[in-house]
Amino acid sequence: MPLVRRVSLGLPNLQPSLYNGAMNQQHEFGVAFEPQDEGGYTAYVPDLPGCVSEGDTLEEATAMIQEGMALYLDSRRERGWSLPKIEHRKLVPAA
Numbered sequence: 001m002p003l004v005r006r007v008s009l010g011l012p013n014l015q016p017s018l019y020n021g022a023m024n025q026q027h028e029f030g031v032a033f034e035p036q037d038e039g040g041y042t043a044y045v046p047d048l049p050g051c052v053s054e055g056d057t058l059e060e061a062t063a064m065i066q067e068g069m070a071l072y073l074d075s076r077r078e079r080g081w082s083l084p085k086i087e088h089r090k091l092v093p094a095a
Contacts, residue, residue, distance in 0.1 A: 002032035007045075007062060009069050031065055033058060048072050048084060 006028045029048065033041045041058055043065035045051040053068040055061030076083065 002034045003041075003058075004030060004032050005062070007031045007066060007069070009066060009073075029069065031062075033061055043068075045069060045072075 007030075008028050029045050031043055031045050033043050035041055036054075040054055040056045041061040042052065042054045043061045044053075045065065045068075048069060051065070051068050051072045053061065053064040055064045073083065
């Protein structure tokens with residue numbers, strides 16, 4: 001079962017026109033951290049499809065996913081794409 005945490009990310013470099021005035025604001029995203037059998041954690045952000053990272057510890061996985069989130073959003077900005085709709089999806093463990 002994944003561990004779910006809220007992870008904050010500042011959005012200081014984003015163009016307000018692309019992000020509905022989100023410039024210089026902190027945003028929180030739900031992040032799922034799944035322990036791996038071989039050790040460490042895989043982290044993913046359901047509201048940012050394809051944004052996945054990993055780390056040997058929970059702290060390292062958190063730092064890595066924050067970096068991944070920043071790169072994900074910066075890449076969208078560079079392409080002129082808007083911020084994906086944040087739905088705050090509920091993370092439910094598979095049965």
